[in-house]
Every structure is written in structure tokens, then in C-alpha cells.
Amino acid sequence: MSDIIETADARASAPVDPSYRDASLPVSERVERLLAQMTLEEKAGLFFQAMITFGEGGELAGPDPAFGLPGTDEYVVTKGMTHFNVLGAAETGEQMAGWHNKLQALAASTRLGIPVTVSTDPRHSFSENPGAAMLAGPFSQWPESIGLAAIRDASLVERFGDIARQEYTAVGIRVALHPQIDLATEPRWSRQVATFGEDPELTSQLGAAYIRGFQGGELGPESVATMTKHFPGGGPQKDGEDPHFAYGREQVYPGGEFELHLKPFEAALEAGTSQIMPYYGMPVGTEYEEVGFGFNKSVITGLLRERYGFDGIVCTDWGLVSDAELMGEPFPARAWGVEHLSPRERMIKVLNAGVDQFGGESNPELLVDIVRSGEVSEERLDVSARRLLREKFVLGLFDRPFVDVERASVVVGSAEFVAAGEAAQRASITVLTNSSTEAGMPVLPLARGLRLYVDGIAPEIAGEYGTVVESEAEADVAILRIQAPYEQRATMFENFFHAGSLDFADEVVEHIRSVAAVVPTVVDVLLDRPAILTPIVGEVGAVVANYGANARALLDVLTGAAQPRGRLPFDLPSSMVAVEANRPDVPFDTKDPLFRFGHGLTL
Template identity: 30%
Template sequence: MTDAPTTPQRPWLDVTLPVEERIDLLMAQMTLAEKVGQTHMVANIHPDDDAAEIASGRISSSLYASGATAGNERDAGVLVANIDAAQRHAVEGSRLGIPLLFGRDVIHGHRTVSPIPLGIAASFDADLAEQIGGVAAREAAVDGVAWTFTPMVDISEEPRWGRVAESLGETPVLSGRLAASIVRGFQGDDPSDPDRIAACAKHFAGYGLGAGGRDYDTVSVGENTLRNLHLRPFKAAVDAGVLTLMAAFNDVDGTPMHAHEHLLREVLKDEWGFDGVVVADWNGVGQIVFQGAAADKREAARLAIRAGVDLDMVSGAYLEHLEDLVESGEVELALVDDAVRRVLRLKFRLGLFERPYAGRPGASNAPTPETREIALRAGQAAHVLVKNEGVLPLDASAEAGSVLLTGGFVDDGDALLGTWVLDGRGEEVVTPGDALRERLGDRLTVGDGRFSDVTLMQARASETTVMLLGEHRSRSGEAQSVVDIGLPPGQLEVLRSVAAFGKPLVAVVYTGRPLDLSEVLDLADAVLVVWHPGTEAGNALASVLLGEVEPHGRLPMTFPLSTGHIPTSTHQRPTGRLIRADVDHQEGRYIDALTYPRLPFGLGLSYTSVDYGAPTVSAPTLPLGRTVTLAVTVTNTDERPCRETVQLYFRDPVAEVTRPLVELMDWALVDLAPGEAREVTFDVCAEQAAYVGRDLTTRVDEGEIVLLTGPDSARLQPVSVTVTKKDS
């Protein structure tokens, strides 16, 4: 690998100098045109076709993608030779030698693919999320990728929206904590480490609130709701040191986010102190024109740079117009300088000036036993058992009865990778058919489910049927919204017919979103929600079905009773009419249906039963700045070990603004041996119940806070503490 040339004429290459001083030295030598070039990002740079533009300093960075919705269409992959050839034009052929920055969507794995982010969220395991990020970073770095566009921390209660597959769940605490771990996994303690790459928190802000669950649509939301809900995981990512952040496609109350000076510049940059790069989404600056907030790209460029968008992804608006806008006095040079400083800071932080070239002769990023082991644990942790009437685990002994494994996912490795997988390979996936053939041998009959009459004959001849249902990976992701969250056409009809035989029936649901599973839950004896699990999909499923590991995933989003019940989530706040449990929530609700979730947030069963004692607190009062200890005893009452996700929620009965009826505060992953009882404790401070009040500042009120513990958001036991002023 060739390092960047060092000459006395390039003092910013002196690694002994602080980064900010190196930036000052470099910027002092830059023309306005070269500064504008650092704000321009292209797609799929070509070292020959773009050589002149690179050498002139008119390109800052490039992403490699098939197009605007790259998660839905594969490309040819990243060629390290092309990256290094382009980099050579920038480093050795340009006046200042500023390296290019190369990005790619590495969302939940590169070659070794873990579950979709919603499946990672089902693990509730921050340490595992960090390991997943670390594996993805190392593998992507081998291909020359220095920057990725994850984690997506958009909060949504809208399962019609296909991009919930990329999210980390519906609650700010879960999403924020996992996002921080993923950032650490990708970036490490030192982002300049050759095995680390920059992360990007997206999409700032409110993207999960698109009208009707439609991608790119308008958003109507007040700033109080934004701050109390949607901005919180972004703040967690910023606090974790995320190097970049992406603006959202949507508007917020009529202002396109790429032109939203208040949220991008005043809140994110000034109030939060974010010193990284704000990158546009694909043509996001140009789309200000489509949104009707700018007459042309020149005006769009002026609005975006003023708002705080530092790097223009592919629209070309900055390259075409920023220089003239500065010279005409319509845009202050200081705004351009701020954007350029941020882009250069990112490149220095990533070590690109010292290591611009990507080539690693002999290096491989193919899945290894070590990376597969992490993907397997992630896949197992994503399996959420939501019903079991004694059918699972299946008997693994040779003398047990016959099993039919059927459905479109049986041997389709590519379908099991999930959305936004650009470099994973279907042929490297262990499929359910692969894994269960190995374990069950002649006891197993495998059917692909293409012909329902054949499936019925096979089910009649088998003692137990395992049906693989759900969505193909192409049905979720960007621009993949649906009007109905039921199963794809035809699957329920076959399930009904198989259930009519009265034999044990297991339904395994692969999905990128919460689905209407009401009839599936009625028909099947056991139901597993497994999302899209990735490279080790088959081994993860087989190990759970056969009881080699205990199911321990939990639902990171609420599953509503039907499409008509959307939105249904833990975001529900009290209304002016009391919701009475004794009349099935009917007051002020639907006249033709109940309103409770079909599957509540946090639900997940195991092959054991766990009893919860009543929670206690170490003191009845909670002074500001102090903590109380909440304790709850959980007991494994069965003969199998288990991992229990002990969940802590809270409710603020009286506040300056309406607050959620229950809100996740914390959780603990607890391993319990058969018959073991363990006291689980949480140190609770009043600041965990903080919220943004009417004046848009954070506050903690004196008065009662109800703490609630249990196995999910619907089965909780309360204990109260009173928040008081600090001790005198």
C-alpha cells in the first residue's frame, strides 16, 4: 500500500500537529473553487472518466450504489482498483492532494450479514450490536469503504412504511442505546484504525412520520414531540461520537429538512455541538425544488448551505452554484468554510491523509468461522417466540416423528439476507433446509411450497409441519410501503388448510415489519417471528426449533390487531377521556374492534416460565441528582435455562405536557439456570424521567413517578417514588 506523498509544501500532512491546526493550514491554501469542490459528492466515481474533475479538486467524495434506492437493486460491487486509481488522481495529481472519501451502504453486514436492524433490536443486546458493527466495518474496509450510512434511528409506529426494517425499534431508549453501540462498533475508539469506518446517523429528522406510511412523504409534527421522541436517538448517536449525520427527505411542517435551518444548524450543530458532517440524502438538495420550496437548484443550494447541509450528495447544486452565490454576496463565505472544515475534519479523523489507498494485497472479507459465530448469535437473539402450546422445542431424537419443512424460504439464501444488503451473497447463506437436513436426516421432508396441493399431501403425511411464511426481502426497505400489513397473498389459505389436519403446526414468520398475525396466531400451535436473519439464518432457526438454544428475542415494535389499528405503539398518551380497562378500552375508541395490540412491545416467550415478584425501591423519595435502587426478583420455574429480558418502564402521571402511558426506561438481560431465582436491580435517577416542556427546554418535575417492571409492556407491576429537590 502506497502512502500519501509528503512534501514541505504540504504542512498539513504533519501528523504531529493537532487536527484543527492541520485544517487551518490546508484551508489557507484553498481557492473558493477548491472549497466548493469539498462540498460535492458524486455517485460511482470512475477513475478515467472523472480524472480531470478529481485532479482539479472539484470532487470531495463518492458513494458506490446502484442508484437512489440501492437497497432494492444489486450492483457490481466495489472495485478496490478503481478506488485506488481515483485516489491517485486526488492525492498525487491535484494541487493540494486532498484524498477522496468513499462511502457505501453497509447497513447490517457486508459479506457476513446479520439480521436486519429491526431484528438486531429484537436482541435488546447492546454489546452484540457493537460486535455486529465491528465485523461489518472490518469487512467493508477491505473493499476500500471508509464510510457507511447507518445506523438508521428513525422512530416510527407505522409498519406500512418499508423502512421500519432498517430501524432499531419504536422506543427512543432502545433505539438510542443500540445506535450508540453500532456507532462504536463501526468507528471504534480511533476511527483512523484501518479496520474502522465512519458511521452516519439518519435520517434527521421525523422521517418515520411520513404521511400514510409512504416513503418521502410530508410530516406534520410539533417540535415538542420531535424533542421528546424523535430527536432522542440522534442525540444518543451524537453523544457516542458519530462522525456524520444524514438529512431526511421529508419536510417538517412545510419546511424541507434539507432547508431546515432551525433543526440542522440551530439544534444539531449549535445546541448539541455536533462538529461532524451533515450529508444530504440522495439528491436531497435538488429535491427542495420538487418540494416547491425553491424555484431552481441555485436557490436550493442557497437554502441548503444556510440550513447546515455540508455535503451535497449527487445533485450537483453546490458545485454549480455555491461559488457564484458567495461572490454575489447571497451566501456568506463563512458558511462554506464551516462546511469545508467539517468535511476535511472527517477525512483527517479517518486517517485518509496518511492512508489514502485501499488496496490490501491478499486480504479477504469472506465470512469466517468467527464472523459467522457472531452472525449466528445475532440470528438466534432475533428469534421472537410469540406463541407456544407445547409444540416447541421439537424432539431432536432419531425416534421422534416426521417433520415437514415447507415454504418459499426453505432454500432461498438470498431472500433471507433482508433489505439493504449490497455485498452479501445468497450462496454463502446457511438456509433452513441446509440446517434441518443436517440435524433431522430422514425424518425431514422438505417442500418449497410452490404448489399448495403438494404441500397439503406432504403435511398430511407428516406428524409436524413447520411452515416458513412472510415477506420476501424485496417487500421491505426504501420505497417499499404497503397498504395492508397482512401476509402476502395466498399464504393464509395454505396455512388454514394445513391447520385443518389438526396436527402440530409451527409458523415461522420472516418479515421486515410488524404484520397482522391474528389469524396465524389462531391457527398455529407455535409462532416464531424471526425477521430476515442473514448469513446464519438456517442454523439460527434450527437451533431454536430443536431447543439447542432458548428463544430470547423480544418485539422491538408493537404488532397491531390489523392495518386499521395503525398507529398502535407505546407512544400512546392519555386523552381527555379516560381509557378504562374494564370496558376493553372502548371509551372514545372503535365501535367495531378492540384497541389493544395483538402483540405488545417487548413480548417474547421462552421454553420456560419466569415469575416476577413485586418490585420494591430502596427509598420512597428520589432527590434530584441522586438514585434509588429498584429491585425485582425473577424466578425460572422450569427445568430449562433461559435468558430473560427484564424490562423497566415508567409513567409520569402529571407533567407540563402529556406523557406516554408507559415508556421504556431500561432493561437487563438475565441468564437463569433451571429453578434459579435472582434479584435484578436498576439504579434509577430522576433525570431518566426528564422531558421537554412547553418552552422546549428539558425539565424534571417534582412529584410522583410510577416505575413498572415486567416481561413486556403489557404485563407490568408498579411501584412509586416521589421526585424531590436536591438534598439541602
């Protein structure tokens, strides 16, 4: 141990050799020249990717008690960290770019000036569920990934990825903590809104297109690296519960389809995804160790590294090591299968599994102590440090750490990008039923200028398409926007994850039926999960589905100004009995679904 300390002290006091900044050298050589000069503390800083926030007006943020986050100075200067997942959004792209440049300037002030890599969860979805996606802020707004799957156009998905890449790089975001290519084989699972649905082939095709859009033909200075998740497939959740929480920690395979869930990842690896994130869940009843995938050497080293030959970055999902507090409520580490281990022992197990980085953690001091105690070798750290440094060099962060603030104001939320996102919102809308009126004409499309009774649509927007009235009795047609049902859970954070029964509450069904008894009624349902529409479809004039679409996008489709192209990306079950009998790992396993995968009408 004394040898490690003496070597680290010598590195820290030696003059810095800046030759690793020479862009004419091969990346491998630059990595080795930098790595040779790094202290143990500087190496440890690479291993942690924590959440960070924007300060007011795009300034660097101080501590954030709501999320338990330290200030930016403590992260970068004191802890030596250089990877951050940015939460929230500033008001403009210009502010976000300015914040990024301040962050890079702070990093440049450290001994080696290692630039920061900024990552983000999805930002482009028209969605108000922060458990699944970040707020879009100034970016163009698109349907959720499940809506892109409804359009079924790989070229459109690749174009989306390219547009998102341009908006991300304009503000300095260089890692996408997506795509999410889990198969949505458990209808109750809360995370399927960010997937490409239930079908392995469609998910494989669109996931690869998504990666190409963000990364290009190969990773480089204009790319956004993709952290594809959640290896080896997070969809087969027992009872549909999510492993963010202890009651959802088990992934089960009663249909024996573990291998099927690997298919989209095979396509992602072929497309060149730079990073992989394993999920929280622990496999039960398989050949693999029954511990969470981030701790699982048989999965990370045996399956991902050895079978598939993946030598990119593996980052855990957030918060596997340390207990935390979130929004004033306890939030235990997602250390499934190793709850009995201490944070120190968990960290060692993650490293021994073959993982490179701890997501949502900020404790490099513990890692330094582990190495100094001899429990993990510094050579093991060097294996992962090389991967993490290599990507910074390949992305061009050492050569161009700053972004053009004025350019960000032009690129982010440009008219072209906004229009493309809104066109995709309209295209994704899926018409499920379209009954005939008493006159023998289909309810849809609606004529403009009708008297409209609306629920879930702002009257001022509906007023652009007709005359808004106060009651269904005054209306020519009613338009009701609803959301797929979910159960209320005990904590605020749990309710970001829409889980539980897919049956609508009795009062929702009765309200719809009471309106439909008075006037022809159109129901639009946000399918962030496959809602059970059985009590509704026979009672109303038309049912349409969206996956993140604003009111104008919907009304453009309903009035025939735009054509819906959406086709269901999963089966819609007919009952909760069928859902409960569904094998969580098997696609299309609900008995007698109300609507099949691929269903969708044209107008």
C-alpha cells in the first residue's frame, strides 16, 4: 500500500507533460500519456457519473437539497469528477451552452484539465412524466420512442437521432443515456413508454437506426455517444413492477425467452453503440447469478464482454452502491441480491463484474481507499480508465471543449427541427376505431367549425378548430383526452413510474359513457402503457391513441389536416385477467387481445 501512495504523490508533484493534448498523435498514445500522469484520485474521479443541475440563468449550480446534490465546485475541483448527467433544462439553448462552457472552464482549471463529459436522459419527448423522460425545454419535441415505433420508419428514427445529435452537441451534451431497447413484453411495466415496443425485430431495426442518428457511421468529434440500455433486457419484470423499487427487483423468464431479449442488443452492438447500461433487476431462475445486473459478472463479463466482445464503456444504472434521500424521502440503493453487502463491498463487486463506471454515485474517496487497501488493484482501474479517457479523446473534448453559444441559439429548437418533431407527433397518432354516424358516415375526420365540447384540451387551442361550448348537450361532437390508467403509490418518486392495473377507474368509464350518450364522442388516450379499452370502445364514436402529442397535432389529425400513420407498437389486452396470465418474457402472450400489434386505421 505504501508503494501506491508514494507513486501517487510523485505523480501529483511532477510537472505536467502536455503532450497528451497533441491532436496529431493516435488516440491510444494520447490516452497512455495522460494515464501515466494521473494520480489515483484523478483516476477515481473518472469512475463516477453523478447528476448535476443548471444554476439560475445558466450559472453553475450550488448544492441542491431536493436531489441531495453537492455544488459544482465540490464535484469538479474537490472530487475530481468529469462525467455528469444534467437534470432539468435552462430556458434557452444559449443559456445551456453558456453553462456548459463555464463547467468546462472549471474543469480546465484542475491540474490535468481533463474535460467534462455531459450526458442526459431523453429530452425530446412531448411527455410530462419525468420518471421516463426529461422535460424538452428549448429542444424540438417529438413523440416518445414508443410513438416513433408506431410510425415504423427507420429513416425517420435515424433523422430524429441526427436532429437530437445536433441540438445536443450545440449545448455540449455528448452522451445520450438512451436508446432504451428493452422489449415491452410485460404490459404493466412502467418503463415501456421509452422503448420501441413489444416486437424484437422492430425494436432491433429502430434501435440501430437511433444509434446511427446519434453517433454517425463511427464515433467522432460530431457524435453523441449512445449508452444503450438496459442490458440484457429490462422488460420481463415480475408482475410488471419496476426494479427502481425493492418490490420490483426480480426479472423472471417463465417462457424461457432470456435469449430473445438479447436480440435488440445484438443489433445495437452491430450498429456500434459506444456504451451499455445494465438494468437494476436480478434474473431469477436462469443460468446467471441472482444479483442485480450491474453486480453480475456472469452477465457483464461472461455475456457482454466475452460472448459479444464488447470493449466499450459499461456504466451502471443510477444508485447501486449508496443509500440516498430523494425529495425528502428515503431512497435505498438498488443493490438487489446484495443488500447485505456494505457500500464498500458493493463497489468492489461492481468492479469485479467488469463495469467501468458508477451511475448516480459521487464517492471517489471510497474507491481510492479500496485501492490503497489492496482490495482492488490500480491496474484494474487502469482498464476502465483507458476506456473512459479514450471516449473523451474520440469525441474531441480535449481539442474542442467549448461550444459556440451563438450557434446554440440558432440550432436548438430551430423552426426546421420543431416542424419535424410536430410532424412526427401527428404521424404517430393511431386510429383504433372509427364508427359510423346515424347518417352512415364515419365520425372521423371531423369538419372544422363544429361546436366542440372538450376535456383535456385547452379551450383556446380547441377554439382554433371550432366553437368551444360549455356542455356536451350544446356540442356537435365531444373530444376527451385521457391517459392510460395507473395506481397511486406511497411516495412522490414512485408516482413518476406509472404502474399497476391497466383498468380504468369506474368514474372515468362512467364519465366517458355519460358524454357519449349525449353527443358523438372521440376519445384520445395517451398509451404510455397498453390500457384496457374494452369498456370504452363500444360506447364512443372513435378511439385514437397518442404516445406524446400536443393538442394541435391531435386536432390536425381529427379534422383531416394530417394523416395518422400510427400502428400499435404492442398488443392492447382485453382484460386484466389476460394481463395477469401473460408470461413477462414472452411477446404477444396476452390471450385474445382487444387490438393486435400493428393495428391502425387510416382516415
